[in-house]
Amino acid sequence: MHISVIGTGYVGLVTGAGLADFGMKVTCVDIDESKIKRLKKGQIPFYEPGLDDLVKKNLKAERLFFTTDFAKTVKNSLVIFICVGTPPLPDGSADLSQIKDVALRLAEVVDEYKVIVTKSTVPVGTNRWIKDLINQHKKTDSAIDVISNPEFLREGNAVEDFMHPDRVIIGGESAYAIAIIKDIYRPLYLAETPFIITNLETAELIKYASNAFLATKISFINEIANFCEKVGADVTVVAQGMGLDPRIGPKFLNPGPGFGGSCFPKDVKALIHQGRLSSSPFKILEAVLEVNERQKRRVIEKLESYLGEIKNKTIAILGLSFKPNTSDVRESPALVVVPHLLEKGAKVRVYDPVAMEEFKKTVGTLSIDYANSPDEALKSADAMVILTEWNEFRFLDLAKIKKLMKNPVLIDMRNIYEPETVKKLGFSYSGVGRI
Ligand code: UDX
Secondary structure, rough: OOEEEEEOOOOHHHHHHHHHHOOOEEEEEEEOOOHHHHHHHHOOOOOOHHHHHHHHHHHHOOOOEEEOOOOOHHHOOOOOOOOOOOOOOOOOOEEOOHHHHEEEEHHHOOOOOOEEEEEOOOOOHHHHHHHHHHHHHHOOOOOOOEEOOOOOOOOOOHHHEEEEEEEEOEEEOOOOHHHHHHHHHHHHHHHOOOEEHHHHHHHHHHHHHHHHHHHHHHHHHHHHHHHHHHHHHHHHHHHHHHOOOOOOOOOOOOOOOOOOOHHHHHHHHHHHHHHHHHHOOHHHHHHHHHHHHHHHHHHHHHHHHHHHHOOOOOEEEEEOOOOOOOOOOOOOOOHHHHHHHOOOOOOEEEOOOOOOHHHHHHHHOOOEEEEHHHHHHHHHOEEEOOOOOOHHOOOHHHHHHHHHHOOOOEEEEOOOHHHHHHHHHHOOEEEOOOO
């Protein structure tokens, strides 16, 4: 069976390489010629552990192909996965222009039965709209089916998540199309991965509801953490105590500088928007976003509590990506913290093992010092702020760093150090929700 994957972004590339690794012939299509040229040589445009090996292995085995030729690839495929972006519009709704564009291009070339599978996160009702759009514009009377097959990949863990998902969600109306998609995922089925077969709307909503619930857990624990600081409790132990109740579970209860990334902020906003349109408001989710924005500013409050005015103080920021093992800075807390510090007149030095280029591209001409190592960032600094829990920040030589810094203040927004140990070394220390 031949498969096309439209869009070679994060989801598309992992899906294409993953399905090829299952043994299928997969062609990934993109409109960006230079990207396709590089992908043909096995060059991945972003940092994702394990993905370059997977792509190279399947290129070599001639199961994975890259092209800009949309029409030819679609004509040769029974199944077409749509993996293009659905970024947020200013009002919070999802921008479906790339989806619409793909649907109209599909309508141009569909000349026999095809199964169109949407992996992109799309608002409830979108798959039905895609089907109508293709049917209205297609040039032949060949039938199509649409399937909603949302993706739950975590950046930094995407290959592992694709190969060993918690569940596979397949939403559709045609038993025949559902059977085809189930067959594609046969290796997972055989490995006893739970499959949920449902209708289009339910499948679409499972994705939003899952991300919104995880974001809610994070905002919830961030508020508990802030309260812990007021009353002298330790949030890490509170979370441990809560997590032992299987109805709550231990995961996604780590407080921090607020959630970021390409999914949580976007999907929560989009679900709020869908709720408003349907007169079914998501009050909890509005609060989740508000708490998250406030949490990003906690860093500044903490710095001011140690340094007083931060004007002309040198602040070293360790970690720019929204989480470790990725160069992605989309919606990263650093994008709020750094400009805010600059506005207050601080001098800002930053260091990140892989995300500095992305950060520079995103913030443009802001006057920031980019350091080549944590030590370089920390030299003569008035405070150090850990924003991302990269492993290399977990084992810093703090005794040496204390001598380097002008003022040994450590704001640990990821709770990667033990307060007592750090304080014993002579640092003023503040984590999140532990004193
Ligand atoms: C998320 C979902 O996990 C994934 O299923 C979905 O498909 C896409 O969105 P991702 O954005 O890659 O994946 O990152 P994730 O590891 O979920 O973290 C999201 C954000 O939450 C990060 O900013 C992270 O630092 C933050 N987070 C996560 C916390 O602050 N505390 C936690 O306990 C967990």
